[in-house]
Amino acid sequence: MTVGTIASDKARQVAQEVCQQHGATRDELIPILSDINRQLGYLPAEALDEISTQLKIPKSQVLSAASFYSMLSTQPRGRHVIKFCESAPCHVQGGREVWLALQDQLQLKSGETSPDDRWTLETTSCLGQCADGPVILVDEDIYLNVTPDQLSGILAKYK
Amino acid sequence: MAFFRSHILVSVDPVCLEKGAHDIFDTLLDELGKKGLIDEIQVLETSRIGDPETLGPDLMVYPEGVHYVNLTPADIPYMVEEHFLKGRTVDKLLAGESKVAVDEEVAPPKPKEIRIVLRNSLGKIDPLNIEDYIAEDGYAALAKILSEMTPDEVIDTVLKSGLRGRGGAGFPTGKKWQFARNAPGDEKYLICNADEGDPGAFMNRRVLESDPHSVVEGMIIAAYAIGAGQGYVYCRAEYPDAVRTLKVAIEQAREFGLLGQNILGSDFSFELEVRMGAGAFVCGEETALMASIEGQRGQPRPRPPFPAVKGLWGKPTNINNVETYANVAQIILNGADWYASIGTADSKGTKTFALAGDVKNTGLIEVPFGTTLREIVYDIGGGIKNDKALKAIQTGGPMGGCIPASQVDLPVDYKALTEAGSIMGSGGLVVMDEDTCMVDIARFFMDFIQDESCGKCVPCRIGTRRMLEILTRICDGKGEDGDIERLEALCYEVGTASLCGLGQGAPNPVLSTIKHFRDEYEAHIYEKRCPAKTCRALINFVILEDVCTGCTVCARNCPVNAISGERRLAHHIDPDICIRCGICAQVCNYNAIEIQ
Ligand SMILES: Cc1cc2nc3c(=O)[nH]c(=O)nc-3n(C[C@H](O)[C@H](O)[C@H](O)COP(=O)(O)O)c2cc1C
Ligand code: SF4
Ligand code: SF4
Ligand code: FES
Numbered sequence: 001m002t003v004g005t006i007a008s009d010k011a012r013q014v015a016q017e018v019c020q021q022h023g024a025t026r027d028e029l030i031p032i033l034s035d036i037n038r039q040l041g042y043l044p045a046e047a048l049d050e051i052s053t054q055l056k057i058p059k060s061q062v063l064s065a066a067s068f069y070s071m072l073s074t075q076p077r078g079r080h081v082i083k084f085c086e087s088a089p090c091h092v093q094g095g096r097e098v099w100l101a102l103q104d105q106l107q108l109k110s111g112e113t114s115p116d117d118r119w120t121l122e123t124t125s126c127l128g129q130c131a132d133g134p135v136i137l138v139d140e141d142i143y144l145n146v147t148p149d150q151l152s153g154i155l156a157k158y159k
Numbered sequence: 160m161a162f163f164r165s166h167i168l169v170s171v172d173p174v175c176l177e178k179g180a181h182d183i184f185d186t187l188l189d190e191l192g193k194k195g196l197i198d199e200i201q202v203l204e205t206s207r208i209g210d211p212e213t214l215g216p217d218l219m220v221y222p223e224g225v226h227y228v229n230l231t232p233a234d235i236p237y238m239v240e241e242h243f244l245k246g247r248t249v250d251k252l253l254a255g256e257s258k259v260a261v262d263e264e265v266a267p268p269k270p271k272e273i274r275i276v277l278r279n280s281l282g283k284i285d286p287l288n289i290e291d292y293i294a295e296d297g298y299a300a301l302a303k304i305l306s307e308m309t310p311d312e313v314i315d316t317v318l319k320s321g322l323r324g325r326g327g328a329g330f331p332t333g334k335k336w337q338f339a340r341n342a343p344g345d346e347k348y349l350i351c352n353a354d355e356g357d358p359g360a361f362m363n364r365r366v367l368e369s370d371p372h373s374v375v376e377g378m379i380i381a382a383y384a385i386g387a388g389q390g391y392v393y394c395r396a397e398y399p400d401a402v403r404t405l406k407v408a409i410e411q412a413r414e415f416g417l418l419g420q421n422i423l424g425s426d427f428s429f430e431l432e433v434r435m436g437a438g439a440f441v442c443g444e445e446t447a448l449m450a451s452i453e454g455q456r457g458q459p460r461p462r463p464p465f466p467a468v469k470g471l472w473g474k475p476t477n478i479n480n481v482e483t484y485a486n487v488a489q490i491i492l493n494g495a496d497w498y499a500s501i502g503t504a505d506s507k508g509t510k511t512f513a514l515a516g517d518v519k520n521t522g523l524i525e526v527p528f529g530t531t532l533r534e535i536v537y538d539i540g541g542g543i544k545n546d547k548a549l550k551a552i553q554t555g556g557p558m559g560g561c562i563p564a565s566q567v568d569l570p571v572d573y574k575a576l577t578e579a580g581s582i583m584g585s586g587g588l589v590v591m592d593e594d595t596c597m598v599d600i601a602r603f604f605m606d607f608i609q610d611e612s613c614g615k616c617v618p619c620r621i622g623t624r625r626m627l628e629i630l631t632r633i634c635d636g637k638g639e640d641g642d643i644e645r646l647e648a649l650c651y652e653v654g655t656a657s658l659c660g661l662g663q664g665a666p667n668p669v670l671s672t673i674k675h676f677r678d679e680y681e682a683h684i685y686e687k688r689c690p691a692k693t694c695r696a697l698i699n700f701v702i703l704e705d706v707c708t709g710c711t712v713c714a715r716n717c718p719v720n721a722i723s724g725e726r727r728l729a730h731h732i733d734p735d736i737c738i739r740c741g742i743c744a745q746v747c748n749y750n751a752i753e754i755q
Pocket of ligand 1: 444445
């Protein structure tokens with residue numbers, strides 16, 4: 001993950017590499033977008049531009065797909081993305097308290113990025129780990145049975 | 160099928176073998192034989208369990224998940240006696256840190272369960288090792304159809320078994336395969352729907368993570384039946400472990416000649432790939448899912464044409480759910496009659512459910528169709544938490560409905576649930592106790608549906624938002640005369656004029672709660688009262704003056720200082736400041752605080 005906006009040549013370069021890896025065909029569009037989003041933290045306009053050139057499809061269609069899926073973002077995000085499961089089973093197992101504590105500790109609301117670009121806070125629907133809720137996902141690490149007092153320890157692992 | 164109450168897995172990794180794992184294995188068999196347990200407990204060989212250097216020889220007992228380490232043959236008689244006859248874990252043989260591992264997701268089967276889909280889900284096999292699966296009759300069904308059966312015979316067997324789709328609609332699987340087989344065209348596709356998006360449901364994830372080959376094998380058999388050359392498993396991105404396990408399974412199947420060109424030396428070829436979603440609930444709908452694989456926005460398309468005729472890239476395509484495929488190999492091996500003998504006239508076989516809510520034992524279960532809701536809630540679920548009364552059971556996920564406690568003797572099958580105003584759905588089953596507000600529940604599901612509407616159809620996009628507004632208003636104590644009728648009219652519009660199952664099913668949570676709990680809606684609207692005492696705008700926390708001892712605990716714990724009163728004198732809550740958090744009622748030792 002990375003800080004703030006991405007330099008446009010870097011965005012193009014990453015987009016090119018990923019398109020080559022996957023093969024520049026239409027059916028690879030979602031995997032390509034997901035991969036770039038993972039590497040750069042979001043999908044910069046230049047990357048979308050490059051994909052449109054490589055895959056030979058209109059830019060509007062690339063944007064249309066990129067804006068549809070909740071895991072893809074066209075806005076810059078923090079170095080670390082925290083996703084909090086907001087579905088009912090987690091909610092009733094103490095998720096509400098964790099969510100309040102999380103917003104409080106980060107001083108962020110859902111969808112916001114911290115001024116120092118360290119965190120973006122998001123909610124997600126059920127992650128299928130309900131037997132061990134509440135659940136939070138930091139980047140690609142999943143934390144189960146989270147309680148409010150564990151939060152500071154978890155957050156400290158991410159610089 | 161034989162049912163064993165326990166399985167013992169002895170590690171026969173090279174290091175363990177050198178340390179005498181075979182002696183352990185043989186002593187175990189002798190000892191179980193002597194004690195008359197050999198028909199109840201199965202002993203199997205497995206690859207490494209713990210670190211063989213420090214822990215071997217070791218073994219694992221399932222379903223308990225007990226790991227015995229550093230064994231010598233002399234330990235075995237005592238271990239068998241204690242563990243299997245007396246039911247006591249032998250602490251001195253346990254690995255230091257790993258005491259009994261509790262599995263929060265699946266418990267050992269209860270008497271009313273039959274496990275077909277979940278048969279290997281309790282760690283009986285190593286999901287990353289294809290040989291473990293093969294040792295449990297894995298890929299025997301594939302070998303059988305390739306050598307003995309024509310595609311039509313396979314379809315015929317699945318038809319006769321009565322298997323219906325487990326992804327929601329319950330369409331007969333054999334019929335679906337027949338359509339795809341008969342559709343003109345040489346290029347055909349096969350898809351497994353692993354998008355499992357219903358909140359609270361994780362049956363498919365567990366199968367993919369613990370027994371991926373059962374799904375892969377089912378898919379290869381289906382591909383042979385319909386004549387598909389390429390398959391995809393579309394798995395939601397929220398399941399990274401399932402994706403990883405599945406990819407290993409596919410790789411190993413390819414190495415063993417079970418995927419790719421000329422499978423098992425036959426002239427049938429089939430390739431399989433995993434595709435990941437990117438976070439959109441509606442992509443679980445089959446036409447949206449195919450649009451997503453093609454690299455489009457995941458929005459549903461009108462049907463007909465059905466996927467069987469015009470699916471992925473316009474080619475005939477068969478799409479089934481994870482659980483549907485996981486049944487297939489067992490049907491081929493044990494026969495259509497065996498499968499059809501389980502269940503009801505309408506629905507054959509078993510169904511997995513994710514039991515959740517106010518029930519004592521939550522987690523995954525698998526029951527034959529026809530099991531009643533009462534058996535599920537009380538015999539398997541252990542009854543309602545804190546011994547409260549059952550109020551309703553919600554099935555079918557967000558587009559499902561609520562069944563009132565008065566119908567708890569309903570046998571669960573596709574027909575009975577539909578008649579009761581709910582649906583089978585993919586297997587969510589939420590138990591609700593007397594403290595649940597049914598208007599709030601309807602609001603909760605509408606919130607989810609409204610959020611996930613892809614926006615293509617105006618009735619679904621606007622109608623669900625309107626319904627959410629009305630439901631929120633009712634819960635906030637601002638309900639108006641005519642709101643129930645307005646909701647019913649919107650339900651009709653959204654349900655009939657939407658393109659896909661999301662919009663079509665959106666009315667279910669509202670209609671089923673209005674049907675069975677209309678008085679609760681009316682209490683909210685006309686009396687500004689929430690009978691379950693849940694809706695915050697409609698309740699007041701009140702201190703009973705004659706019970707209150709003036710201990711001040713509540714005042715000290717109230718986050719907004721809404722409580723006033725002198726020490727040793729009755730306290731008072733200011734309703735204008737109170738935020739109805741309920742903390743005071745929890746901390747009061749004298750039960751002096753009442754919700755009114
Ligand atoms: C909004 C919506 C979401 C759905 N989500 C899923 C899902 O997560 N998994 C699934 O197997 N089917 C889902 N379905 C049902 C599929 O459209 C399709 O009927 C199913 O995959 C067919 O497989 P089956 O015949 O084995 O049930 C969904 C349907 C709708 C309308
Ligand atoms: S019914 Fe709703 S979710 Fe389905 S296609 Fe229409 S707008 Fe999209
Ligand atoms: S319910 Fe909460 S806010 Fe209201 S009086 Fe009790 S503690 Fe205070
Ligand atoms: S509800 Fe949170 S993981 Fe399922």
